[in-house]
Amino acid sequence: MIAIPRTPATPRPKAKAKTAFKAAATKTAKPKLATRKLAAKAKTKAKAIPAPKAKAKAKAPAAPKLVAQKKTPRSTLLAVAEKILDDGKAEDIVTLDLQGKSDIADYMLVATANSTRQVAALAQHLVEGIKTAGHPKPGVEGLKHGDWVLVDAGDVIVHLFRPETRAYYNLEKMWRDAFPEASGQ
Numbered sequence: 157m158i159a160i161p162r163t164p165a166t167p168r169p170k171a172k173a174k175t176a177f178k179a180a181a182t183k184t185a186k187p188k189l190a191t192r193k194l195a196a197k198a199k200t201k202a203k204a205i206p207a208p209k210a211k212a213k214a215k216a217p218a219a220p221k222l223v224a225q226k227k228t229p230r231s232t233l234l235a236v237a238e239k240i241l242d243d244g245k246a247e248d249i250v251t252l253d254l255q256g257k258s259d260i261a262d263y264m265l266v267a268t269a270n271s272t273r274q275v276a277a278l279a280q281h282l283v284e285g286i287k288t289a290g291h292p293k294p295g296v297e298g299l300k301h302g303d304w305v306l307v308d309a310g311d312v313i314v315h316l317f318r319p320e321t322r323a324y325y326n327l328e329k330m331w332r333d334a335f336p337e338a339s340g341q
Contacts, residue, residue, distance in 0.1 A: 218268040232264045233291055233312045240285045241267050244278045246316070250328045257335045266328045268319050272302030275316045279305040284312060 212241050236252070246267040257263045269275040279299055286294050286309050294309035303321045307314040317326055 168250075174243075190276055231262065232289065233309055234265075235266065236285055236289045236291075236314050237265055237282060237307075237309065239315055240281050241265065241278065241314070244269075244281055245274070246278055248322075250333050252328065253333070254331075261308075261313045263313075264331065265312065265314040266317070266322070267314070268317050269324050270319070272318060275305050275318060276302045278316050279307055282307050282309075 236306055238249065238251070246269055249265060249267045252264040252266070253262075254260070254264055267278070269278055276299055279296055283296060286307075293308060294307050296305065296307050298305040303317040303318050304325070307316070317325070
């Protein structure tokens with residue numbers, strides 16, 4: 157076997173990698189002395205200042221106040237939706253006022269379109285019109301089939317039906333039976 161003499165100028169590659177790794181590990185493991193002193197001072201200051209103690213008073217819980225709910229004027233979102241449906245030739249548009257009666261929305265619109273194509277087009281126009289009016293993008297369900305499309309714009313929910321589907325589900329009758337005073341028109 158022939159031995160190749162090593163010169164001191166060429167260190168072993170593994171040794172160089174180990175020293176670089178150790179140097180990086182020590183830099184990240186130990187913060188600078190000034191940083192450690194500042195952190196220690198912050199901890200002592202936080203401990204030194206006691207939090208004010210609240211005086212406990214024995215009070216009976218207040219009875220909830222019954223306040224008559226004020227009817228708010230029709231929302232701009234409702235006006236936008238009604239205008240889009242009217243411009244899109246939707247038929248038999250019914251507006252149900254659900255303010256104070258249901259938590260799902262303030263108003264519900266139920267409308268009929270003559271074909272699945274018109275239902276889908278009205279739904280798309282509603283989404284675009286609501287977004288351009290400055291409201292968040294509404295959720296849409298049923299657009300793929302086009303028999304019944306629900307557009308949920310938050311305070312206003314719009315149901316778009318084909319005539320047969322609307323007659324079958326008869327949503328406005330169900331809501332009117334539950335809340336007779338909910339019918340707006």
